[in-house]
Amino acid sequence: MTISSSAKGQRLRVPRPTSLRDHVQETLRSSILNGEFQLGEHLVERELCEAMGVSRPLLREALVHLEARGLIDRIPARGFVVAQPSIDRVAALYELRSALEGLAAQFFAERGTEADIASLKARFGELYALIDKPELSSVRAATSAFYAILMDRCGNPEIRTVLEPVLDRIAFLRTQSMTRPGRLGQSVAEIGKIVEAIKARDVDAARIASETHIAAAAESALIRLRDFPQD
Amino acid sequence: MTISSSAKGQRLRVPRPTSLRDHVQETLRSSILNGEFQLGEHLVERELCEAMGVSRPLLREALVHLEARGLIDRIPARGFVVAQPSIDRVAALYELRSALEGLAAQFFAERGTEADIASLKARFGELYALIDKPELSSVRAATSAFYAILMDRCGNPEIRTVLEPVLDRIAFLRTQSMTRPGRLGQSVAEIGKIVEAIKARDVDAARIASETHIAAAAESALIRLRDFPQD
DNA sequence: ACGGTATTATTGTCATACAATCTGTCGAAA
DNA sequence: TTTCGACAGATTGTATGACAATAATACCGT
Numbered sequence: 001m002t003i004s005s006s007a008k009g010q011r012l013r014v015p016r017p018t019s020l021r022d023h024v025q026e027t028l029r030s031s032i033l034n035g036e037f038q039l040g041e042h043l044v045e046r047e048l049c050e051a052m053g054v055s056r057p058l059l060r061e062a063l064v065h066l067e068a069r070g071l072i073d074r075i076p077a078r079g080f081v082v083a084q085p086s087i088d089r090v091a092a093l094y095e096l097r098s099a100l101e102g103l104a105a106q107f108f109a110e111r112g113t114e115a116d117i118a119s120l121k122a123r124f125g126e127l128y129a130l131i132d133k134p135e136l137s138s139v140r141a142a143t144s145a146f147y148a149i150l151m152d153r154c155g156n157p158e159i160r161t162v163l164e165p166v167l168d169r170i171a172f173l174r175t176q177s178m179t180r181p182g183r184l185g186q187s188v189a190e191i192g193k194i195v196e197a198i199k200a201r202d203v204d205a206a207r208i209a210s211e212t213h214i215a216a217a218a219e220s221a222l223i224r225l226r227d228f229p230q231d
Numbered sequence: 232m233t234i235s236s237s238a239k240g241q242r243l244r245v246p247r248p249t250s251l252r253d254h255v256q257e258t259l260r261s262s263i264l265n266g267e268f269q270l271g272e273h274l275v276e277r278e279l280c281e282a283m284g285v286s287r288p289l290l291r292e293a294l295v296h297l298e299a300r301g302l303i304d305r306i307p308a309r310g311f312v313v314a315q316p317s318i319d320r321v322a323a324l325y326e327l328r329s330a331l332e333g334l335a336a337q338f339f340a341e342r343g344t345e346a347d348i349a350s351l352k353a354r355f356g357e358l359y360a361l362i363d364k365p366e367l368s369s370v371r372a373a374t375s376a377f378y379a380i381l382m383d384r385c386g387n388p389e390i391r392t393v394l395e396p397v398l399d400r401i402a403f404l405r406t407q408s409m410t411r412p413g414r415l416g417q418s419v420a421e422i423g424k425i426v427e428a429i430k431a432r433d434v435d436a437a438r439i440a441s442e443t444h445i446a447a448a449a450e451s452a453l454i455r456l457r458d459f460p461q462d
Numbered sequence: 463a464c465g466g467t468a469t470t471a472t473t474g475t476c477a478t479a480c481a482a483t484c485t486g487t488c489g490a491a492a
Numbered sequence: 493t494t495t496c497g498a499c500a501g502a503t504t505g506t507a508t509g510a511c512a513a514t515a516a517t518a519c520c521g522t
Contacts, residue, residue: 019307020506021295044472055507057288060474064252064292068299070392076250077514079473092389096334103330158323161301162393251475275503286476291505308483310504 024054025062032071032082033171039084043072069165085169087225093170094218098211100163101147104154105210109198111155117199120149124195127188134184136175143178146191173221183220190216255285256293263302263313264402270315274303300396316400318456324401325449329442331394332378335385336441340429342386348430351380355426358419365415367406374409377422404452414451421447 028048031037049059063080066072072080085093108116123146130138151160167174178184190213197205259279262268280290294311297303303311316324339347354377361370382391398405409415421444428436 046472057291057508058506060288060292061295064295065299068296077473078516089389092387095387096389096393099330099334103327156323156326158320158327158397162327162397166389166393277503288477289475308504 020054021058021061021065024052024059025065027052028062029066029071029168032066033168035172035175037082039082039172041082042078043080043082045079069168071165071168083169087222090170090173090225091218091222093166094214094221097163097166097170098214098218100159100166101150101214102207102211104150104156104159104163105194105198106203106207107154107156107159108150109201109203109206112153112198116149116153119153120146120198121195123149124191127191131185131188134178136178139178139184140175170221173225174217180220180224187213187217251285252289252292252296255283255289256296258283259293260297260302260399263297264399266403266406268313270313270403272313273309274311274313276310300399302396302399314400318453321401321404321456322449322453324397325445325452328394328397328401329445329449331390331397332381332445333438333442335381335387335390335394336425336429337434337438338385338387338390339381340432340434340437343384343429347380347384350384351377351429352426354380355422358422362416362419365409367409370409370415371406401452404456405448411451411455418444418448 037043043063045056045059045063049056052059063072067074067080071083073083074080108120112120123142127139127142127146130142151163178187190209193209194206194213197209268274274294276287276290276294280287283290294303298305298311302314304314305311339351343351354373358370358373358377361373382394409418421440424440425437425444428440
């Protein structure tokens with residue numbers, strides 16, 4: 001965890017751009033979201049400590065944080081495992097996601113500035129351009145960028161704080177659902193409806209388009225989940 | 232933290248009904264919710280360790296958990312402080328609460344069993360009986376009981392997991408707003424509308440009644456917050 | 463093959479330590 | 493007198509090591 005501080009004009013001492021715990025936390029989080037652990041897999045503390053080169057108390061702090069966000073579960077005398085929501089729970093999470101993103105779209109249509117709307121349209125353009133060559137990482141990046149604008153500029157910054165844990169808990173399904181053949185084009189079309197409604201300042205249409213979009217994503221994800229339950 | 236194990240027929244060793252960390256966490260949480268700390272107050276780790284009789288790593292785990300839930304904030308090299316949301320943030324939180332409780336009411340009206348509805352009515356009855364002698368702790372208990380039913384039986388168990396942190400962050404306002412003269416009666420009347428709508432299985436009315444109720448609570452809380460900003 | 467027991471691995475928790483950083487104080491210079 | 497800077501104390505951020513309690517596993521005798 002050494003950080004080179006070479007830039008001469010800057011402050012000499014740049015010990016940690018962020019706390020070490022935050023780094024451990026984020027590393028662990030993205031490892032889980034990227035599927036580097038199986039659902040339900042036991043997270044052995046000593047192994048992770050050695051792998052990341054940090055002490056056990058620090059690692060545990062990171063784990064506790066992720067536990068609070070619902071990404072991992074704690075089993076009383078067994079330790080931490082990657083959360084593995086049941087099908088019912090996944091359905092409930094999608095339902096929540098639908099409501100929260102619908103709310104964000106509604107607020108954005110109500111309160112977004114013209115500049116915000118322009119940003120949103122730009123992000124949508126980037127996403128649209130990917131329909132022909134759907135590469136996983138690009139699609140994911142463009143989607144995140146779109147939603148980052150939607151959440152950050154919708155006028156209610158707290159939506160993001162509650163939505164993020166929800167998204168984390170269904171992230172293991174989202175990857176797949178976007179790359180199904182044909183699904184991307186449909187999905188982008190649905191998102192286009194959201195953008196249109198926002199552009200027209202049609203509050204209800206924006207909310208409904210957003211809810212519809214997530215409902216479709218949920219259906220796609222749940223079908224897949226039912227087919228491969230242990231995935 | 233000694234636990235007497237005297238019952239003869241039971242297992243002899245009853246070390247911890249729950250993990251010690253959970254206990255520390257909950258103790259700390261309720262202390263904060265009960266206003267035993269000022270908003271923005273610095274939480275000094277060593278003091279809390281001694282007060283609760285636990286080690287610093289364990290205390291920190293509890294603090295990190297509460298941080299993840301938004302109850303406390305971490306300031307880079309200063310440690311943890313009790314979260315002190317700005318007026319804008321409080322407004323955003325009430326907006327979210329309104330949407331989420333509206334959703335719960337809607338789902339309850341859609342999916343609650345008759346037995347669930349009967350339970351809800353019973354809780355409402357208990358609340359109604361308190362209008363004449365509004366004692367803080369009773370009102371709070373009855374309100375929690377009502378909402379516990381509403382959240383647990385609405386058919387989407389995830390709503391509670393996202394709503395709870397939201398409620399925690401505005402808890403410091405909720406106490407006051409219920410005890411304002413006249414407000415309780417009005418509040419109970421609003422809740423009564425929710426119950427009625429649910430009884431009638433009127434999904435939209437249930438959602439709207441719930442949203443309206445929280446909007447009124449928000450207005451009351453925000454007026455108070457603007458009058459006593461440092462409260 | 464099966465049931466019970468011993469061993470091992472791992473968690474839950476503690477005590478302690480120490481460098482880095484922040485805070486506040488006190489003195490020195492303008 | 494006011495302001496600036498250095499010093500000391502307090503507190504965090506992180507590490508090490510330890511130990512009891514529990515769960516998992518392997519072993520062994522029947």
